[in-house]
Amino acid sequence: MGFGRDNVKGSYKVVRIFRDPTYCDILDVNTGEWRRLWKPRRYKVDDVGRKSACVNGSIYWLQIRHDHLYTILDLHTEEFHDVRRPPLPKGIMYEAQIVNTGDRLAIAMPVSHPLHQFELEIWSMDGQKETWSKTHSISLASLGIEESRSFTPVTLFKQKQGDVLFYDDEGLLFKYISEKDKLQSLPEDISVISPYVENLVPLPAIQVELRTGITCLYPETETTDGMQPTSVDEYLRKEIRGVSLFPETAEAIVMGPSMQKLTWHYYKVYNTCENAENFVRHQVEIFYKNDKSIAPKLLRLLYSDCFVSGCDASVLLEGPNSEKMAPQNRGLGGFVLIDKIKIVLEQRCPGVVSCADILNLATRDAVHLAGAPSYPVFTGRRDGLTSDKQTVDLPSPSISWDQAMSYFKSRGLNVLDMATLLGSHSMGRTHCSYVVDRLYNYNKTGKPSPTMNKYFLSEMAKQCPPRTRKGQTDPLVYLNPDSGSDNSFTSSFYSRILSNKSVLEVDQQLLYNDDTKQISKEFSEGFEDFRKSFALSMSKMGAINVLTKTEGEIRKDCRHIN
Numbered sequence: 336m337g338f339g340r341d342n343v344k345g346s347y348k349v350v351r352i353f354r355d356p357t358y359c360d361i362l363d364v365n366t367g368e369w370r371r372l373w374k375p376r377r378y379k380v381d382d383v384g385r386k387s388a389c390v391n392g393s394i395y396w397l398q399i400r401h402d403h404l405y406t407i408l409d410l411h412t413e414e415f416h417d418v419r420r421p422p423l424p425k426g427i428m429y430e431a432q433i434v435n436t437g438d439r440l441a442i443a444m445p446v447s448h449p450l451h452q453f454e455l456e457i458w459s460m461d462g463q464k465e466t467w468s469k470t471h472s473i474s475l476a477s478l479g480i481e482e483s484r485s486f487t488p489v490t491l492f493k494q495k496q497g498d499v500l501f502y503d504d505e506g507l508l509f510k511y512i513s514e515k516d517k518l519q520s521l522p523e524d525i526s527v528i529s530p531y532v533e534n535l536v537p538l539p540a541i542q543v544e545l546r547t548g549i550t551c552l553y554p555e556t557e558t559t560d561g562m563q564p565t566s567v568d569e570y571l572r573k574e575i576r577g578v579s580l581f582p583e584t585a586e587a588i589v590m591g592p593s594m595q596k597l598t599w600h601y602y603k604v605y606n607t608c609e610n611a612e613n614f615v616r617h618q619v620e621i622f623y624k625n626d627k628s629i630a631p632k633l634l635r636l637l638y639s640d641c642f643v644s645g646c647d648a649s650v651l652l653e654g655p656n657s658e659k660m661a662p663q664n665r666g667l668g669g670f671v672l673i674d675k676i677k678i679v680l681e682q683r684c685p686g687v688v689s690c691a692d693i694l695n696l697a698t699r700d701a702v703h704l705a706g707a708p709s710y711p712v713f714t715g716r717r718d719g720l721t722s723d724k725q726t727v728d729l730p731s732p733s734i735s736w737d738q739a740m741s742y743f744k745s746r747g748l749n750v751l752d753m754a755t756l757l758g759s760h761s762m763g764r765t766h767c768s769y770v771v772d773r774l775y776n777y778n779k780t781g782k783p784s785p786t787m788n789k790y791f792l793s794e795m796a797k798q799c800p801p802r803t804r805k806g807q808t809d810p811l812v813y814l815n816p817d818s819g820s821d822n823s824f825t826s827s828f829y830s831r832i833l834s835n836k837s838v839l840e841v842d843q844q845l846l847y848n849d850d851t852k853q854i855s856k857e858f859s860e861g862f863e864d865f866r867k868s869f870a871l872s873m874s875k876m877g878a879i880n881v882l883t884k885t886e887g888e889i890r891k892d893c894r895h896i897n
Contacts, residue, residue: 663727
């Protein structure tokens with residue numbers, strides 16, 4: 336974890352950084368919004384949550400391994416880079432800590448000398464030149480430190496010129512008086528129960544210092560007496576108290592303005608339909624046993640709903656001019672399962688569970704059965720009252736990278752979300768009409784795509800012949816031939832991108848941008864990285880422009896308004 340201030344904008348941010356995955360989560364305290372930042376895999380962090388410090392608008396994490404580097408995140412530009420360690424002859428030990436001392440990065444570490452005498456060495460870095468100088472060598476002999484004991488100078492700050500206050504791993508405080516070269520133990524009834532955070536700030540919210548050593552800013556709202564949180568804010572507060580920001584059963588969530596309108600286990604919290612999510616899951620499991628294609632069908636259905644007018648189930652409405660009649664929505668499926676779930680829920684909890692929530696929950700449960708992670712679906716959505724095919728602006732799968740990025744940004748999603756959500760194409764099928772331009776008339780040149788793998792091009796041409804006449808059949812082909820009829824959620828989709836074997840052009844475009852190329856490499860090498868990122872992006876997509884409280888309605892029939 337890390338906490339610090341963007342010196343340019345003045346905003347405070349909490350950063351949750353991971354050891355292996357290719358992203359970190361950032362909370363902007365001013366807006367209360369969680370979002371995700373992609374980071375290259377090389378910027379790893381050891382001993383997550385303990386060794387970090389914010390100095391002049393950047394957070395530093397100490398790495399014990401990897402040639403003793405510091406991983407640095409500039410909180411304004413949100414870019415990572417590295418800086419070398421100080422020239423310690425014996426290297427960095429696990430007892431080492433980094434701290435902010437007078438707006439300079441410092442490292443404090445006990446060093447063993449001949450005759451088993453210990454000194455606490457403190458090194459300070461010039462931020463502009465990124466050069467190190469040793470500022471203190473404090474003898475620990477008066478403390479009777481033995482080699483077998485682990486002495487950890489956790490943090491420190493200057494009281495006077497050259498004076499240092501620090502404490503050990505038992506929470507006992509010590510003061511070094513530079514003028515007398517004396518180390519003084521403070522009374523044992525004065526102790527530190529959690530790491531001191533040098534950048535605590537007075538903000539209009541309750542401030543709580545955690546045993547993890549970062550400051551959490553709690554909104555001034557009441558909590559419930561029970562174990563279950565009643566809002567996303569409370570859910571986050573409860574999980575932070577337990578060190579983890581996210582639940583063990585759901586691998587990640589993202590908070591944004593729309594997400595904050597929803598509630599964790601809404602129907603259980605408000606005692607309106609306690610087992611609603613269980614009913615949904617049971618029906619999905621029954622359906623999935625007979626038709627595994629329901630997973631990609633529901634993924635596409637949810638995308639077609641959320642990316643148009645928001646996650647309001649407007650895509651489910653019937654009518655000659657409804658969204659499902661738009662050309663981009665040709666071949667949509669999954670309606671029968673949604674109808675079945677709605678019938679079951681109306682029998683058990685009439686007029687309570689929205690079709691929008693059913694679609695989000697059912698999609699989560701279906702893709703989980705296919706191999707995706709089970710992610711938290713916050714509920715409390717209501718159903719839209721209108722559906723107009725003229726509003727459907729879903730783009731062609733042949734668009735460029737820039738066009739795709741612009742479209743995702745317009746929905747509040749970033750480059751990592753785009754690269755991740757396109758991974759939904761790891762299963763399912765598409766029509767040849769969306770592929771033939773790559774095979775025969777790439778960018779209207781009358782030739783196939785020059786970058787497409789030649790063998791794969793030949794195989795696709797056999798399945799998708801040129802469209803030369805009206806009424807010609809439009810066969811279906813697998814978006815990921817490696818998954819095929821199994822419709823399994825895998826990272827092989829990204830391996831195919833790297834080898835120029837993508838079926839859709841929009842997928843292949845991920846290779847033509849440095850960021851998405853790197854993300855594709857990371858996901859192809861690490862399936863768990865892809866799964867965790869998928870959980871975050873799906874949660875984020877499911878919160879686009881939701882209707883809550885008195886907005887919209889709760890439909891009795893998902894195909895028709897009341």
